[in-house]
Amino acid sequence: MLWRIFIFTVCSMFLTASADVKPKTKAGIDTLFHLRRMFYVEDLDDDLCVEWDDIYQVASRADINNDGIYEFNEMLADPDMNEASRDDFNVFEVNGDGKVDMDDVHLKFYDILSASGNDVDIKEYLRFMSTREPDRGELMDIKSFVNAEKNFLVSDQNDNGLLSPYEYKAEFRFADADHDGFLNSNETDAFRPTRHVGQFCDDVATTGCSLNDVEALFDGADTDNSGKLSVEEYIIYFGKLMTAT
Structure with missing residues (x-):
């Protein structure tokens, strides 16, 4: 339980930065299909919600050399992520230091964290994640x-x-x-x-x-x-x- 308390303590430190992220109501349809696929990749337990455990496992799996940091080429080496784009990588790289570590992952999860709990359904995921992706294709109501x-x-x-x-x-x-x-x-x-x-x-x-x-x-x-x-x-x-x- 201590590690969970630590995680959400870290997340709360970034409340001000995350509060500026306003979820979209519309996004490019190609972007939505891409993010839909990423949602199901990250939903490791197939419960139609992305939880912290899912995000943590995805990030840990991508860190091939176990140095606590993963790069874009490591992301592409994951069979489930081989269609990922630089934009997808930049979604994780949120604190501007040019690399992805667990602090970045904490921030990313907090950005899409439901106000009512600690998991994110597909609508919440699409609305928040589309703010970090360019609109590709015709706009559609999410x-x-x-x-x-x-x-x-x-x-x-x-x-x-x-x-x-x-x-x-x-x-x-x-x-x-x-x-x-x-x-x-x-x-x-x-x-x-x-x-x-x-x-x-x-x-x-x-x-x-x-x-x-x-x-x-x-x-x-x-x-x-x-x-x-x-x-x-x-x-x-x-x-x-x-x-x-």
């Missing part, structure tokens, strides 16, 4: 990005990272509570791909949205014409719909 990802993960029943037409139609059948083949204004809220979008077809107030209507959304999202939706295709398409409403 809340919409996260909501779209959550909807995809639930809809992807076999967890293979691809949404099939069968899985997509299963969401329609689930939302169609009266089984009439249409989604009325109440049922559209239960259709997961458009849960945060609102009304997405012209007939919702009359006959309701048909399966053809929702299939048109699937086809619009399937930019590579593979017949399935990747998480990237899903987030880009449905996340933008959420942002537009």
